Amino acid sequence: MSFDRLASATTPTCHVGLGLAAVGRPAYINLGRERDLPADRTVEALRDRTHELLDAAYAQGVRYFDAARSYGRSEEFLADWLRTRPDADDVVTGSKWGYTYTAGWSTDAEQHEVKDHSLAAYERQRAETAELLGDRLDLYQIHSVTPDSPALTDRKLHARLAEAAAQGLTIGFSTSGPAQADAIRAALEVTVDGERLFRTVQSTYNALETSAEPALAEAHDAGLTVIVKEGMANGRLAEPHAPEPLKAVARETGHGCDAVALALILRRPWAGVVLSGAATPGQLVSNLHAPAVDLDEEQLARLETLAEDPRTYWQRRAQLPWH
Template sequence: MSVLGIGLAAVGRPAYITSGRGGDLPDRSVDALRSRTRALLDLAHRLGVRHLDAARSYGRSEEFLADWLAARPDADDVLVASKWGYSYVGDWALDAPVHEVKDHSLAAFRRQLAESRALLGDRLHLYQLHSLTPDSPALGDTALHHALAGLAAEGVEIGFSSSGPHQGDAIRAALEITVDGQPLFRAVQATWNLLEPSAAPALAEAHRAGLRVVVKEGVANGRLADPAEAPEPLRRTARELGTGCDTVALAAALRQPWADVVLSGAATEAQLTSNAGALDLSLDAGQTAVLARLAEPAEAYWRTRSARRWS
């Protein structure tokens, strides 16, 4: 079974597309989110979570994570991951017209690596190209590939995350990239959940190739956690098991045979505690079959996700 990690997308910036942010985060000032991040990371460490995921585009997530690491010298057993390729441009405003911009160029990599290292220093273990899609210029940029391989030679693991309805194509294309005869990427982070499982075959291939496979958006940005949004078969299964919809959804992700890490995107300590319950939850064959029928066509899922409002 895979292990639980925590991603900081929901608490590193004031606006995001997850459900219920007004109730979860009534105060989204910098100081409030810094404190919230610290509390979540403290709890995560107590729960045994050791994979910590940030990104340049997650507002001040790297800064908050760096502050926590500096205050917790005992947390020398965590894997620190971050991502480059998007920049946060929301200026800490809930109603910003644009919150992040994408740039997969070599120049962006060099600039953002310097920014990540200024905050995380030698604690940066895994650095990932953010949201790779089949049309990304990064797939064919050999100069970028050599620069990434240079970072790998310094001891930083190189990975990528994927998004969109054609994740499988992006993952397979990335698996083909080599530098000096060696595979470039050693980790992949992809969306997989009960509504959007289409990347599973490509992720199984990545796992067989020896990549670290990290699952993100296991509760579909709240659609599989919020009882007001969760499908009735999921709510029914959660009632049968006496637990939350989020716990059931993450339990399904944790038991994928190709998954190494499943990220919690919790914004509150209660959510993280509920998410962690998935580690001890068993789903029988009947429940698993019921949940498998929740899958949506990938194109439809990503249209719905794109329409979600930043708040």
């Protein structure tokens, strides 16, 4: 299944993917993890939870699953699940390289991940991903590109990525930080032998952080599939943390704050796949109500008042503790 087919699927839930950041490692910055995950976060406990979520997502029509080298054992958990589900040959699998998980399965490590966008890091992590996912990997993304990332200017790296693309792997990138729009536009200029290198972009976009929208629309118009991450703002848009205007609209629609927050993104014409970062099956089911949420113009206007200055948003995100 190609990304074009995924993004244009007629089944509404196929526009929702499942990201594994919240369940591939014992600690993450999402709010509410102390309630959402078992107190004893062993490898087996999180493997079981990941498989439970993958089963539920697949049964509901979700066909894109998103992992990363830095999401603990997310690639391993996903690979294990794929081996037990030969019927799931229509799944599109994405992962990312550029960050290394360094916490050693500890919840209180000083540093949980280290960023490195060098060619050497790509070669090492590509081999690690290949060992786990093999030919089930469809999309490989540079993790959290910023305008100053050497991945935007390293021509040797670009050549190696183009070789992978020639062998059938889709090459993409993700962005983070207050200058996401600048990073997206710079990545759109990266070419190899006159051809644009990247076919997908994955960016943070939600009711609080909207600054990348114009650049994401440009990427969509240039032919890239847009994947939206952190649609729940790491739990800030979910109960009980959601701002009052969002809670009010949720009450009016009869859906959860999470479904309303994701519905706002699904209305964007450039959004190809919107990721659920659910940590429990109940959260996933609620997230998947998003395509059914009907928002009128007045409700949309109220939700648009929630947008923050991107510098404020990313400063607050950086202060979230690793639960």
